[in-house]
Amino acid sequence: MGLTIKKDDTVVVITGKNKGKQGRVLSVIPRKNRVVVERVNIVKRHMKPSAKYREGGILEKEAPIHISNVMLLCPRCNKPTRIANRILDDGRKVRACKKCKEVIDQ
Numbered sequence: 137m138g139l140t141i142k143k144d145d146t147v148v149v150i151t152g153k154n155k156g157k158q159g160r161v162l163s164v165i166p167r168k169n170r171v172v173v174e175r176v177n178i179v180k181r182h183m184k185p186s187a188k189y190r191e192g193g194i195l196e197k198e199a200p201i202h203i204s205n206v207m208l209l210c211p212r213c214n215k216p217t218r219i220a221n222r223i224l225d226d227g228r229k230v231r232a233c234k235k236c237k238e239v240i241d242q
């Protein structure tokens with residue numbers, strides 16, 4: 137089900153400490169059933185000074201969250217929804233919103 141979320145989708149977190157937050161999907165990690173969502177589940181990493189981070193210090197970065205913790209925010213009806221698969225007349229497989237039934241993909 138949730139595996140049909142793709143990069144650049146907007147999702148909303150439905151459970152856990154980030155519940156209610158929205159963001160754009162930066163990447164999907166299908167092997168682990170996880171997604172990285174912009175500005176959600178930020179972790180701080182203490183960096184030692186290195187060639188890349190000359191000063192060291194604290195780096196803030198999104199940590200992946202489980203895909204079952206998010207729902208797609210439908211770009212048509214603007215509601216969190218599950219995804220239905222639809223086959224168009226020309227044979228293309230696209231995603232559709234289960235709430236408003238509109239096709240999500242172009």
Ligand SMILES: [Zn+2]
Nearest residue numbers: 210213233236
């Ligand atoms: Zn919709």
